[in-house]
Amino acid sequence: MIQKNNTMKKIFIPIILFASLINSCSKDIIERNLEFPALQPASTDINAGIWKPILLTGPTEFPVSAPIAVTTPDYIAQINEIKTWQADLTKDEKAIVKYWSAGAVLRWNEILRELVAKHNLPPYQNPDGTYPIPNANNPLAYPQFPFANPPYASRAYAYVAAAQYDALVAAWHYKKLYNRPAPYVTDATVNALIPKSDLPSYPSEDATVAGVVGEMMKLLFPGDQDFVQQKVEEHKKARLISGANVRSDLEAGEALGKLVAQKFITRARGDRAGAAVGNQTIWTQMEQDAINRGEVPWISQESPKRPGMLVLFGRVKTWLFDSLTMVTTIRPVPPPSTSSQKFKDELEEVYHFSTSLTPEQRQIAHFWADGLSTPTPPGHWNAIAAEDFVRQNFSEVRWSRNMALLNMSLMDAAVACWDAKYFYFNPRPSQMDPRIKTVTGLPNFPSYTSGHSTFSGAAATILGHIIPSRATDYTNMAKEASLSRMYGAIHYRSDCEKGLECGNKIGEYAKTRARTDGAE
Amino acid sequence: MKKLFATLCFVLGISSACLSQTEIDGIMMEKNGLCIGPMFGYSSWKNYWEGTLKRENLNLGTVSTQMYNVMGNYGITGKLNVLFGLPYVKTKASAGQLNGQEGVQDLSLWIKWKAFSKKIASGRLSYILIGGYSLPVSDYTADFLPMSIGLESKNLSLRGMLDYQRGSWFGTISGTYVRRSNIELDRDAYYTTEMHYTNEVKMPDVASFNIRAGYRDKGLIAEAVFDHWNTLGGFDITRNNMPFPSNEMDLSRIGFNFKYDMPFHPQLSLTGNVMTTIAGRNVGQATGFNAGIFYVIDFTKKKKTDSDDSKK
Numbered sequence: 001m002i003q004k005n006n007t008m009k010k011i012f013i014p015i016i017l018f019a020s021l022i023n024s025c026s027k028d029i030i031e032r033n034l035e036f037p038a039l040q041p042a043s044t045d046i047n048a049g050i051w052k053p054i055l056l057t058g059p060t061e062f063p064v065s066a067p068i069a070v071t072t073p074d075y076i077a078q079i080n081e082i083k084t085w086q087a088d089l090t091k092d093e094k095a096i097v098k099y100w101s102a103g104a105v106l107r108w109n110e111i112l113r114e115l116v117a118k119h120n121l122p123p124y125q126n127p128d129g130t131y132p133i134p135n136a137n138n139p140l141a142y143p144q145f146p147f148a149n150p151p152y153a154s155r156a157y158a159y160v161a162a163a164q165y166d167a168l169v170a171a172w173h174y175k176k177l178y179n180r181p182a183p184y185v186t187d188a189t190v191n192a193l194i195p196k197s198d199l200p201s202y203p204s205e206d207a208t209v210a211g212v213v214g215e216m217m218k219l220l221f222p223g224d225q226d227f228v229q230q231k232v233e234e235h236k237k238a239r240l241i242s243g244a245n246v247r248s249d250l251e252a253g254e255a256l257g258k259l260v261a262q263k264f265i266t267r268a269r270g271d272r273a274g275a276a277v278g279n280q281t282i283w284t285q286m287e288q289d290a291i292n293r294g295e296v297p298w299i300s301q302e303s304p305k306r307p308g309m310l311v312l313f314g315r316v317k318t319w320l321f322d323s324l325t326m327v328t329t330i331r332p333v334p335p336p337s338t339s340s341q342k343f344k345d346e347l348e349e350v351y352h353f354s355t356s357l358t359p360e361q362r363q364i365a366h367f368w369a370d371g372l373s374t375p376t377p378p379g380h381w382n383a384i385a386a387e388d389f390v391r392q393n394f395s396e397v398r399w400s401r402n403m404a405l406l407n408m409s410l411m412d413a414a415v416a417c418w419d420a421k422y423f424y425f426n427p428r429p430s431q432m433d434p435r436i437k438t439v440t441g442l443p444n445f446p447s448y449t450s451g452h453s454t455f456s457g458a459a460a461t462i463l464g465h466i467i468p469s470r471a472t473d474y475t476n477m478a479k480e481a482s483l484s485r486m487y488g489a490i491h492y493r494s495d496c497e498k499g500l501e502c503g504n505k506i507g508e509y510a511k512t513r514a515r516t517d518g519a520e
Numbered sequence: 521m522k523k524l525f526a527t528l529c530f531v532l533g534i535s536s537a538c539l540s541q542t543e544i545d546g547i548m549m550e551k552n553g554l555c556i557g558p559m560f561g562y563s564s565w566k567n568y569w570e571g572t573l574k575r576e577n578l579n580l581g582t583v584s585t586q587m588y589n590v591m592g593n594y595g596i597t598g599k600l601n602v603l604f605g606l607p608y609v610k611t612k613a614s615a616g617q618l619n620g621q622e623g624v625q626d627l628s629l630w631i632k633w634k635a636f637s638k639k640i641a642s643g644r645l646s647y648i649l650i651g652g653y654s655l656p657v658s659d660y661t662a663d664f665l666p667m668s669i670g671l672e673s674k675n676l677s678l679r680g681m682l683d684y685q686r687g688s689w690f691g692t693i694s695g696t697y698v699r700r701s702n703i704e705l706d707r708d709a710y711y712t713t714e715m716h717y718t719n720e721v722k723m724p725d726v727a728s729f730n731i732r733a734g735y736r737d738k739g740l741i742a743e744a745v746f747d748h749w750n751t752l753g754g755f756d757i758t759r760n761n762m763p764f765p766s767n768e769m770d771l772s773r774i775g776f777n778f779k780y781d782m783p784f785h786p787q788l789s790l791t792g793n794v795m796t797t798i799a800g801r802n803v804g805q806a807t808g809f810n811a812g813i814f815y816v817i818d819f820t821k822k823k824k825t826d827s828d829d830s831k832k
Contacts, residue, residue, distance in 0.1 A: 012680060012695055014649060014678065015679070015695050015697045016697075019699075019725070019727075022697075027702050029718050029721075031716055032718060110715065114715040118711065121758060121760050124760040142759065143759075301616075303578035303615060303616070359659050363661075366661060366663060366705075366706035367708075373761050374709075374710070374711060375715070383717070437617055437618060438617045439619050439664070
């Protein structure tokens, strides 16, 4: 036994020494989003209460009662609450103050991207080869609700961003109206652990965002309510202990946010997204329509064959134009006929890419893949926007306005693209030429037009308007994102080019709104 | 002489550098001898473990890996050897649309030191330490599992090994710790169990152990092998997701190796092995074989002298 123990020691002692020695060199990674500085807006945008809301009839549609005076015992008690916290802050509490100080709109956008990535997984098939459909009323049973695919995600980003914007316009109206200063102004012994601001603190813009986004997320990600609620509480606590808000600032903001959310939830329940999955009759009809037009119809190349993703998403209610405009003005021209020479040439081009990618082209295909378990292409553009907005020192209300413009564009791009996809029902390159293998996952829906291209065209156009100095960069990024789908061997050139054009057109509608919403 | 590698590791179809090309047996190359040769390996799996759930994937079918490897072992002295391995790897899925990948994978280097050797109970006990390093030598991407040809990390490893031989029979036990470097993806954000805004992925380290026993004498080695690989951290593949480089990849395999020196030309030897996966987590249930031909070149000016420490 002693012999055996010695033996084991001889083997393992050097290994254990090696392991512990080498573990002293850290593998820790500094993630970009945790390096963002505290938000210090260049302007408070104090007049943002008159900016044009999206759904609200006006900033006073939901009332916020006047705050108690700063001389009342109740208010002084609220100030003392902050002081008590500040007397003894833990390391974790300081960390949440720092985290949330980067900005409410920013952080909630990140949380949303995370939820999308978590849920961006297609359901596994049933034993009989059919596929289960996630059920919003039973979100934790497999398949969990939602399957946050690109159209679903675009809609989630848009509703959250739009609701958040309307809520903040209302909050800004009341801020100016009631003009109650921040706690560190009313009492100089309250520390400001965040940059000081002249912006009135009632109702709290942070709590407004937490209230409205928290409610929207509970609709969109009902299985994650605990996670969302924990973030809401953490956010409010961060603002309280940082000296940014007293409790009544937070309560008024959160209540306002929740009320505004209800208006958007009502819209969401009636926007036809709930029926977007379609049914067998519709799926068969779409295929037959393509055959009747003399075209080869798209066929799922998954095994077992999976119904196309959200076949009726093209009929979901848009934000920036009406459904008639979409059909008459936005819908792209038909793709090259599957029997045409142009089609054959484009198919050959895709085959060429599938066999001879340069390392750089392969990297581009992977950089923009945005497939399973990612925040999707709309989420990628949200990340691009957010990282640029961080450097712009926007106020929270301007952040939300810009995010709303971006995300209404992205959702409308999804609607328009899905309309084209199922209207034309065009087959994928690998369906038409079995030699074609892909370097990115093959999406389970028709080819024309490219979703990436449509999203990217729309995003680049509106972002170029928001940050003109980056307009050329955005255009180039959109082109690269578009081309990445040809490199991936999943799209023809026409899909990409027409997708970009369509997206650009949608971005123009957002620009038109941006010029007239009162913020410029 | 020596026998080279138990050259099979299937981490969802990729052959992972550390496990597959580490000098893992208790035999040393004699002074100034170079044993070098090509090996071919093939492995495939149809089922894999998604976390702990064993499943198939009709959109992958059978995923196979071919490996063309050049390996060598040089004796600086009979107690100190250096080894290398450089594989070319090719992957393929029999179903679905994903393109197979191919390319030169990782260069592995080892230093193998016989720290002591003494007679115990009419047998000989040896203690050997093996330090290894491997790094990718082409710009393949790890972020395309299960078609990727490797995991991209640079690996520093240390193996401690005890070998006991009595007559023609032997047993070897060894344990390894593998320090894996972070890797960089082609994208700048990714989700594991949470979102990460960086292109860098923290790769958990690995511990493994290996037991082998069998017949070893002049001209012939035949041994049974058990091998276990345990990733110290990482996360499970979520339901119906694709694998990710920093998954918790664990596997246990059993196999059989042989090496046979040609009687008419003892510098020339044939090696081969078969291995199969008996348990795993976030890896393919791979089965495969390797076959190689090795040649010993003696760089000693005069004819070689038998050394006590160098088994031939």
